[in-house]
Amino acid sequence: INGRLFSSADTIREARRMILTFGTAWVYRLKSSGKIVSNCHKLPEKMFDRNILTVGEIVTEWKSLLLSLWEQNPELKILFTVSPIRHWKDGAHGNQLSKATLLLAIDALQKEFPEHTAYFPAYEIMMDELRDYRFYADDMLHPSPAAIEYIWERFTGSMLSPDSLSIIKEWKDIQKAINHKPFQPESEAYKRFISQTLLKMERLNEKFPYFDMTNEVEMIKKKF
Secondary structure: OHHHHHHHHHHHHHOOEEEEEEOOOEEEEEOOOOOEEOOOOOOOHHHEEEEEOOHHHHHHHHHHHHHHHHHHOOOOEEEEEEOOOOOHHHHHHHHHHHHHHHHHHHHHHHHHOOOOEEEOOHHHHHHHHOOOHHHEOOOOOOEOHHHHHHHHHHHHHHHOOHHHHHHHHHHHHHHHHHHOOOOOOOOHHHHHHHHHHHHHHHHHHHHOOOOOOHHHHHHHHOOO
């Protein structure tokens, strides 16, 4: 566990981009202390008060956290998003109040730190562009695969560099090859297919040496 924690800390210190997705402004407070907690132990509801945070509370908390992050890593850029998933247990109105609170808090943080923050409108795309039923899962709360793909394409098209887009395009083809299940795994044709896939991976790694494919290379070599 300690190894993983140190690894995460090192990653944050070395990262150049971080995406933060806000989901809900509703929180649980432990009655005995007033502290905001996660009821991960499924304790009785009577032990908690449930309320919605104010814009000011969210901004104050996150301003302190962001300043701490930038002390460790001054080059870190933050991209905020608001989750498009509806929290229907709060009711339609409660969900909207929550999302509006998050949007206002993010807007305030962006104004406070304009050089270090940006915003991607995943929530707005879902609400304003993807209104048809086919863009929702059966529960009518979560985005469908079609909606996820649409939002992903909007994200990559506006946020990623040409090099990153090139990696994604080439990697999709390689990933399909890795996941391919042949009818005749012992055939010469399949062995050629594996060799061609490894060659594609080598070429991709030559173009983008920072793109680590070590695990995938080992995985596909085992298919020989």
